[in-house]
Amino acid sequence: MAPKPRSLIMDLFGDYLRYAGGEVRLGTLTRLLTAFDIEPSSSRVTLSRLKKEGWFTTRREGRETVYTLSDEMMRVLVEGRERIFHRTDEPWGGRWTMVLYQVPESERATRESLRKSLAWLGFGQLSASIWMAAHELMPEARQLAEKHSEATIDVMWSGTGSISADRAMAARCWDLESLMEDYRGFIAKYRPMDDPVRNLDRDGEEAMVLRTLLVGDARRFTFRDPRLPIELQPEGWPGREAYELFRRVHAQLAPRANTHVESVIGTQLSTFPSLAA
Numbered sequence: 001m002a003p004k005p006r007s008l009i010m011d012l013f014g015d016y017l018r019y020a021g022g023e024v025r026l027g028t029l030t031r032l033l034t035a036f037d038i039e040p041s042s043s044r045v046t047l048s049r050l051k052k053e054g055w056f057t058t059r060r061e062g063r064e065t066v067y068t069l070s071d072e073m074m075r076v077l078v079e080g081r082e083r084i085f086h087r088t089d090e091p092w093g094g095r096w097t098m099v100l101y102q103v104p105e106s107e108r109a110t111r112e113s114l115r116k117s118l119a120w121l122g123f124g125q126l127s128a129s130i131w132m133a134a135h136e137l138m139p140e141a142r143q144l145a146e147k148h149s150e151a152t153i154d155v156m157w158s159g160t161g162s163i164s165a166d167r168a169m170a171a172r173c174w175d176l177e178s179l180m181e182d183y184r185g186f187i188a189k190y191r192p193m194d195d196p197v198r199n200l201d202r203d204g205e206e207a208m209v210l211r212t213l214l215v216g217d218a219r220r221f222t223f224r225d226p227r228l229p230i231e232l233q234p235e236g237w238p239g240r241e242a243y244e245l246f247r248r249v250h251a252q253l254a255p256r257a258n259t260h261v262e263s264v265i266g267t268q269l270s271t272f273p274s275l276a277a
Contacts, residue, residue, distance in 0.1 A: 002037075003216050005038050005042055005043060005046040008033060008036055009033070009046065009047070011212050011215045012029070013069060013073075013077060014077045014215070015257075016208075016265075017029075017069075017261075017265070018069060018074065021068075021267075021270075022068060024265060025064045026044070026047065026066070027064060028265050029047070029067065030044070031264055032264055032265075035209050054072060055069070055070060080219070080222070087227065087243050089227070090135070090230075091229055091230065091231065092230070093229075094159055094161075095136075095158070095159050096133065096157065096159060096166075097136065097141060097155070097156075098131070098133075098155070099118060099131045099153060099155055100153070100156075101129050101151050101153045101154070103129075103148075103150065103152075104151075107150045110150045113148070116223075117144055117147075118131045121133065121141070122134075122135055122137065122226050122227060123137070123141075124170070124174040124226055126169070126173050132158075132169065135227070138155060138157070141153075163232075166232055167231075167234075171234075176234050179225060180234065180236075180237065182221075183242045186242050186245075187238060187241060187242050190245055190246070193252075194252075195252070199249070199252035199256070200252070200255065203256070205260050207257040208256075208257040208260050210253055211250060211254070214246065214249055215250065218246045221239075221242075
């Protein structure tokens with residue numbers, strides 16, 4: 001599936017443009033997007049919509065429009081990068097964080113927002129109104145409760161006292177078989193690109209495109225992967241292998257991709273995007 005312009009814009013800002021002051025001229029961003037076969041008219045329409053959604057503020061510099069990331073979107077990018085680029089496989093502590101909620105039928109938008117937020121945090125749906133996380137997420141869940149005052153939300157800890165029951169619980173909360181299959185597909189797609197010598201010889205635009213598509217594919221797992229403790233992972237779990245492959249290829253493509261973006265925007269990135277940034 002070809003990436004949508006809004007996803008590409010998010011990833012270009014996340015990997016490059018936020019290191020150039022978090023802003024870019026419309027013509028410059030349009031040029032970057034043409035490398036992904038996005039027409040300038042589509043770029044302009046998408047940016048106009050994103051501005052209305054609060055992603056950007058704009059100002060004029062001569063005949064050019066400059067798009068600047070809003071503070072909220074900068075926060076989203078920083079948080080999202082943390083989720084994509086930093087992964088730890090924690091030992092199982094034997095305790096689940098549980099969220100139970102009731103949302104009036106008239107508040108469907110609240111229900112959808114709550115579900116998306118819970119999935120982003122790493123919760124899985126056990127039943128219609130019960131969500132579970134295999135990590136200590138009590139503070140985050142309480143913040144969600146404060147944010148969604150229209151709903152009745154209870155947050156508590158729970159435990160089964162049995163590792164086999166915990167594994168069964170995980171299998172009920174997440175479609176782990178489908179996730180394993182998609183991780184294997186990711187590995188098969190990007191393993192041939194794990195070549196530092198070849199990646200240093202790539203054309204800069206090609207490196208930027210490949211790196212951005214790589215990030216987009218990896219980002220899709222952030223809503224789906226609960227990052228289960230090792231003890232709860234199914235046999236042969238490929239999540240760690242996929243993550244390490246992503247880290248390597250992303251780093252290998254960085255020098256050529258960064259140089260290309262700098263040449264297009266006419267500005268040196270304040271810090272080369274790295275796995276620690």
